Amino acid sequence: xxxxxxxxxxxxxxxxxxxxxxxxxxxxxxxxxxxxxxxxxxxxxxxxxxxxxxxxxxxxxxxxxxxxxxxxxxxxxxxxxxxxxxxxxxxxxxxxxxxxxxxxxxxxxxxxxxxxxxxxxxxxxxxxxxxxxxxxxxxxxxxxxxxxxxxxxxxxxxxxxxxxxxxxxxxxxxxxxxxxxxxxxxxxxxxxxxxxxxxxxxxxxxxxxxxxxxxxxxxxxxxxxxxxxxxxxxxxxxxxxxxxxxxxxxxxxxxxxxxxxxxxxxxxxxxxxxxxxxxxxxxxxxxxxxxxxxxxxxxxxxxxxxxxxxxxxxxxxxxxxxxxxxxxxxxxxxxxxxxxxxxxxxxxxxxxxxxxxxxxxxxxxxxxxxxxxxxxxxxxxxxxxxxxxxxxxxxxxxx
Numbered sequence: 001x002x003x004x005x006x007x008x009x010x011x012x013x014x015x016x017x018x019x020x021x022x023x024x025x026x027x028x029x030x031x032x033x034x035x036x037x038x039x040x041x042x043x044x045x046x047x048x049x050x051x052x053x054x055x056x057x058x059x060x061x062x063x064x065x066x067x068x069x070x071x072x073x074x075x076x077x078x079x080x081x082x083x084x085x086x087x088x089x090x091x092x093x094x095x096x097x098x099x100x101x102x103x104x105x106x107x108x109x110x111x112x113x114x115x116x117x118x119x120x121x122x123x124x125x126x127x128x129x130x131x132x133x134x135x136x137x138x139x140x141x142x143x144x145x146x147x148x149x150x151x152x153x154x155x156x157x158x159x160x161x162x163x164x165x166x167x168x169x170x171x172x173x174x175x176x177x178x179x180x181x182x183x184x185x186x187x188x189x190x191x192x193x194x195x196x197x198x199x200x201x202x203x204x205x206x207x208x209x210x211x212x213x214x215x216x217x218x219x220x221x222x223x224x225x226x227x228x229x230x231x232x233x234x235x236x237x238x239x240x241x242x243x244x245x246x247x248x249x250x251x252x253x254x255x256x257x258x259x260x261x262x263x264x265x266x267x268x269x270x271x272x273x274x275x276x277x278x279x280x281x282x283x284x285x286x287x288x289x290x291x292x293x294x295x296x297x298x299x300x301x302x303x304x305x306x307x308x309x310x311x312x313x314x315x316x317x318x319x320x321x322x323x324x325x326x327x328x329x330x331x332x333x334x335x336x337x338x339x340x341x342x343x344x345x346x347x348x349x350x351x352x353x354x355x356x357x358x359x360x361x362x363x364x365x366x367x368x369x370x371x372x373x374x375x376x377x378x379x380x381x382x383x384x385x386x387x388x389x390x391x392x393x394x395x396x397x398x399x
Contacts (some may be wrong), residue, residue, distance in 0.1 A: 001232055004199055005225050006218040007149040015058055016253065017084065020091040023213040025051045031158050034093040036105045038080070038276060041296050043174040044150050045097060046212060051161050053093065054208040054271070055248045058082040060368050063330070070107055070317050075337045076367035078104030085117045093118065095157065096125040096151060103306060103339060106320035126153050132304060134297050141246025143293040151289070166290035167288040167383045173278050177212050181276045182276040184226060188265045189325050192231040197243070204273050234236065237263035239386045241361075242322050243269040244348070245333035253369060257331065262380035263388075265325040267299065267331070268318055275299040301345035315348070319356045329359035330388045331379075336364050352382055389398070 013019040022032060033045040034055045045052035063076065063083035070079050084090060087106075095346040096118075098109035106127075112118060113125035128149040131138035150164040160166075184203060187194045203222060206215055238261035243254065247270040254264050268274045276286050278299050322330055332348050334341040345362055352358040361382040362376065 001194065001196075004229075005221050006193070007199055007202060007222075010218065011208075011213070011251065012200050013210055014056075015200065017053070017056055017058070017089055017318060021208065021210045021214045022051070022053060022092060024149045024214060030211065031094045031154075033091055033154075034090065034096045035098070036109070037101045038102050038270065038300060038302065040097050040128065040150075041098045041146065041292050042208070043170050043280065043292060044167075045147065046174060047154065047160055047162065047170050049158070050154065051211045052208075053095075055090065055096075056153075056205075056209060057081050057089070057367070058249075059110060060084065062368070068077050070104070070191045073337060074107070075102075075104040075335050076343065077335055077338075078102075078108040080367050081105070082108045082111055085112060088119065090117075091119045094120060094122050095153075096123075096164060098125055098127045100127055100129045101302070104337070107261055109379075122157070124157060126150070132264050133307070134305060134310065137292070139294045139297055139358075141298055143290050146289060146293055164288050167292070168190065168282070171236060171282065171288060171292070173212060175279040177207055177216065177219070178277040180216070180223055181207060181242070181273055183223050185266075185273055186220070186262055187226050187229075190231075191326065193240075193263065193265055194226060194229045194237070196230050197258055197267070198255040199253045200273075201264075201267065203247060204267065204277075205251065207273060207277075208271065224336070228229045237261055237389075238383050239328040240326060241331050242266040242268060242318070242327045243331050243333065244318055245274075245331075246270055246335045246338045247367075248272070248333060250302070250369065253333075256372065257379055258367075259375055260333070261383040262379060264331075266321050269323055270302075274321060275301055278393070285308045285398055303340040311347075314344075315351055315355070318348075319352065319358065322356075322358055329382065329388070330360065331361045331382070333361070334362075334364050348372060359389060 013021060030051045031049060032051050032053050034053050036055050037108050042052040057080035060080040063079040065086050066082035068081040084352055096109055096112050109125055128145045131141055154160040155162050183385055241262045243264050249271045251275055259262055266274055280295045332345045332350055334345040349360050349362040352360050
């Protein structure tokens with residue numbers, strides 16, 4: 001297929017946290033607000049005068065300094081973030097809007113709060129408590145938390161307008177990004193998809209780490225090109241898979257999977273679009289902040305929700321994604337020492353083949369991908385197993 005417009009430009013922007021567009025926004029006088037989790041509503045961090053930036057630590061090596069502070073038995077994602085902060089790589093952020101969710105990222109953000117790491121005189125770190133339930137009381141609690149720990153703090157520190165009109169403006173701009181990403185992602189549902197998983201991961205990540213007002217025209221160009229883009233005459237993949245799991249912000253990991261013959265057609269992981277790019281609907285007689293709090297609790301598929309009916313809904317949702325995107329299998333990827341996803345991956349490895357007949361490749365990996373050879377072997381074996389199952393199924397059908 002012909003190269004997508006802007007794709008290499010967007011890929012280049014992912015090579016560092018303080019990318020060229022973030023620096024552009026700083027020059028425009030915007031406040032750069034860091035965050036690490038879906039539960040910190042990025043729409044609130046994109047209020048007029050602000051830019052949200054989901055933190056990553058691209059091109060990381062061994063996080064030796066962070067390991068001293070956090071031990072080597074914690075998730076390397078959190079350690080690599082702390083290492084990058086200690087190196088001065090996050091000095092561009094004006095605030096870190098933290099959430100009481102993932103344990104290790106909490107520890108990382110506590111270090112930012114308690115130590116003089118971020119060399120920015122305006123910097124502050126503020127924690128928001130996130131409920132473990134999805135009910136009316138939880139939504140009300142979450143709404144209050146967002147008011148006190150996000151909106152009030154942005155107004156107090158930076159004079160940001162946090163009124164309802166400003167929130168509605170942010171929701172409108174957020175929804176436009178969501179519509180574009182949903183449109184771009186819809187081409188992954190085709191019998192012969194016209195966009196690769198590697199390309200989509202770059203596009204999706206760019207919306208999380210770049211100022212949206214500076215990339216929206218690029219997204220429109222990509223969406224326009226995809227209307228007429230044709231698949232390759234000869235298939236370049238042997239099966240389709242859905243990638244699910246914990247934090248995943250490395251497009252090269254997706255490229256590795258695709259080099260082994262499995263086209264990644266959907267991204268149900270912490271940095272993916274499912275969930276992540278659903279439009280926020282403000283109901284009648286509902287305040288914008290209430291709508292935002294409800295939206296993020298209701299759409300989240302995070303394994304920290306442990307009610308039995310919620311867990312079953314997660315499995316059904318993922319099975320429906322596999323069917324909707326015409327996938328042949330499911331790759332469950334868990335960051336090593338990730339508490340929530342270690343349980344989820346173990347359960348999924350049992351449930352999906354048994355209850356849904358969906359082939360599973362279950363892996364545990366580090367943030368710094370030093371085991372490329374082992375992963376390549378696993379993915380190649382998984383692709384071959386899917387092909388054998390498909391051959392057997394065809395024999396049974398024609399017998």
